[in-house]
Amino acid sequence: MSTLKQTLQHDLTEAMRARDQVRTATLRMALTAVTTAEVAGEHHELTDADVLKVLTKEAEKRTDAVEAYQAAGRPELAEAEEAERAVLEGYLPAQLDDAAIEALVAEAVSETGATGMGQMGQVMKAAQAKAAGQAEGGRIAAAVKRALAS
Known part of the structure; x- marks a missing residue:
């Protein structure tokens, strides 16, 4: 099992203990996306690089959702997506300028x-x-x- 996936699972457990609903929901979603990627096509365990790709894709989805919700005049939903993106970005490498x-x-x-x-x-x-x-x-x-x- 990749160390990044293990970290996600550990952090999920900690978020559940802390009753952090946003972090718990986001990490569950991320782990579901990783599992889906593992069983898509050939059943294989993902490397850390593959897990990073999945997390990056999920963070990009949140960015797109924030823009869509803001354009639709739904700031409360945009804030929720922004919070999820912030959790995911904690696992991604720093972005280049x-x-x-x-x-x-x-x-x-x-x-x-x-x-x-x-x-x-x-x-x-x-x-x-x-x-x-x-x-x-x-x-x-x-x-x-x-x-x-x-």
Whole structure:
């Protein structure tokens, strides 16, 4: 079992003991998503990197939900999603700042030899591998577009 999954399970137990409803619900959801990923396709146990991918995806879902609820004028639901995202972000690596993403993308462009938007996929693949979960795909894509447009 991955150490990150064990940490999630331990923290769930602690949250239940502390009667922290938001943390308990969020960690249950995260562990359910991890279990679903484990049994999807081939039944296998996820590595820490795979668990991080699942947690990142769940955090991105919360970000999208916050935006949707705010646009719909439902601040109470947006706050609930924001609280869940904050719990999940505690398990994710620190996010890169814009300057670091720009440098990472510039390095990926030079490695791939990309000259235009036609090679965006190649640059994205290289940049996302370098970011290793430390930046959202949308931020990387925007930086790649800016780099290839110039």
